[in-house]
Amino acid sequence: MSQAKIKVENLSLWYGAAQGLKDVSVEIGEHAVTAIIGPSGCGKSSFLRTLNRMNDHVPGTRLTGRVLLDGEDIYARGQDPARLRKRVGMVFQRPNPFPMTIYQNIAYGPRVHGQRGEARLREIVEQSLRRAALWDEVRDKLQKSAFELSGGQQQRLCIARALAVEPEVLLMDEPASALDPVATSKIEELIVNLKESYTLIVVTHNMQQAGRISDRTAFFLSGELIEFGPTRDIFTRPRDRRTEDYVTGRFG
Amino acid sequence: MNVTWRRVKDRIMLALAALMGIIILVPVVGMLWLVVSHALPALSFGLFTQVTVGTGGGLANAIVGTFYVVGLGILIAAPLGIMAGVYVGEVNPGSSIAQFVRFTTDVLAGVPSIVIGYFGYVTLVLGLGWGFSTLAGAIALALIGIPYVVRSTETALSKVPRGMREASLALGASQTTTIWRVTLREALPGVVTGVLLALSIAIGETAPLLYTAGWSNYMPNLRLTHAPIGYLTYVVWTFINEPFASANSLAYAAGLLLLILIVIVNVAARRIVARSRMGR
């Protein structure tokens, strides 16, 4: 694995008085898929959201520790969350297209970051849709409303939309949990293909999925990072008793 | 109590409720029939081209005046109401400030329009020396309409799914961009309904305009102050009390035009809501 793209040092997160993350330290490698697993409420989504500062928008959150992207602390004074989010994109559990055409959905991100030329925007839209494996299905209905797509297509649209701003890292919060099995496998295939160009971090409650798509896996429990390592090791020779219990289905 | 009596009582209650429904139809139907039948004698091309002259003439000045003063009023009310609704619903929702503003807006909605009209009279017509004027009338109408825009905007914003906002923020957009390009866009049907509601109310107002816009027999010019303006509701009220048949017909004609305008606005509002539900 190459050098750490994201390095988390002693990260703790509080929602008001409740502590959601306890002293988490981990290094995420580039051009790889890192899965985050654990039972509900263990903090996986909270952790994911600290990586692009989405927690800033939840009032009452407090954070200690550091999150370094290519060596720079994203929470340092003077850091611009908008620029961060251009480099670290996010795809959510439920597809959430904007009430616009497919084209406008994809073009939204680049436009926000200053991209004006129509020709260039058309290129970006096509490129992003190709990367998200959606171009062939929508190439002749770019002016249709995004809501006319099926659930699986909408989710791939959201992925294309996130890719359009050319991020380096893509965070995915249970991206396939709202989809049917066929759509799910399409998304999984896409994730594996994307790691060539991007660094992906995928939260999932589905262990088999983690096994299929990821290179490394992090296991969270009650806000703590219990174990982190190559996916195969986590599933076949977990070092911690709790990890073993989880991956063998004794709880979760 | 035996079952038959209970069933009879049930039927009686149903009949009573149905009776209420029928009773309410009486004034509605009566009004429509009255206005349409009595307006017919006055309906002619001249109605739309002539201005009111004494107790006769046409309604051209009143029609244009209504569009003018109501249009200006909504032009003021809509952006202000939307901004206030955005603050209460998006920028600072759930806070005590937001609750307080919402509460105050609701109470403002209950202030009689004549009070707002008199307030306009005292402060704008007399106080600022504008005299009876279009702008004073428009401001009074705006004060009356803003609470409805605020309420509808806030409700519409609250129905926007959270994920949509998050997706925009996650792409690096600021809160401002997110609100004005995504959230409001999704909430637009509800917002527009609120504006149309304010419009409908403004079209039908009389008392506040009596105290702020005055009356004019002439076609409105573009002067915002120091020039009164005519409007349809005034015609209904004053001309019905005149002993001349021509005046009375004009009053009914003005009433008919008002009803038509209000129906158009209401139907438009419904169409917007229905169309926004398609494709989801």
Add this chain to the structure above:
Amino acid sequence: MATPGKVPILDRAMRVATGIVAGGALVAMLAIFVFLLRDSWPSIQYNGGHFLTGITWNIGNLYGNSMSSHNGVQAPAGATYGILPFILGTLLSSLIAVVLAVPLAVGIGLLLVEYLPRRLGDSLSFIVEMLAGIPSVVIGLWGLAVLIPWIGRDFGPWLQAVLGFIPIFRGPVGSGQGLLASGLVLAVMITPIIAATTRDVLRQTPRETKEGALGLGLTRWEMIRAVSLPWSASGIFGAVILGLGRALGETMAVLMVSGSAVNYLPQNIFSPIGTMAATIVSQLDSAMTDPTGMAVHALAEIALVLFVMSVVVNVPARILLSSAVRRGGDAQ
């Protein structure tokens, strides 16, 4: 606190701008109160408490040069401003309106939610909403042209024949203009609003509770009485008070059917009346002829009283309604 990061200037400016506009509601309420108070101050000084208790409204002798003065404030000779008849006219007509509107509105609400099939219910809903949108002057037109003659010729005499033994139903029916006509017209105006809110509140009654009652063998009416109505009670009550507030301030329609009485108290249901709102309008022209300006100040004082009354009625109504709506939301 480890979440620094600057809130972008644009965002901060937007928050401030929208916040200022939002605060405008409060500013408006305060401004209305302050300016009305300021403009009615001379009248308040001149009339004192007599304003609310006096029966005579007289803007005085405008032709001579003599002045009366009380408390150091001047007005035309013989001017006295008492609005008790208007206060009574307002309260009584609104009371009649509410008494008539409540069963009407609740009946319609129940009809729309419980009894009518969807398509019929939507049509009736549409008609009721149309009625809510009809301008006050047009309702006044109907009142003048249809209601007044009906009261004068048919309904009034019938009421007298049937209920004439009760004092309020005595007295000459007259043209039909008066308290009864005002109350009826107001009822027509406030029923749609109360009905619409009643319908919305009734719709929020949890379906399981309703079906549970029906499953136990209750008839539809018994279920309504046991479940729907108690559940919606505070919401309906709030809507009624809002309707009352609306009736108190209603101007044009009442102006056209009330008979515009001045200077005497209503004796019975057929007496002509004046209401505060209608009087402000009907007295404007003559008030403007008073060179001392006192008549205009007196009208401002009426507006002030009306403003205070509407706030006093609306505040508890809003509190009631918001807690009812919140309960409905929680139960979903």
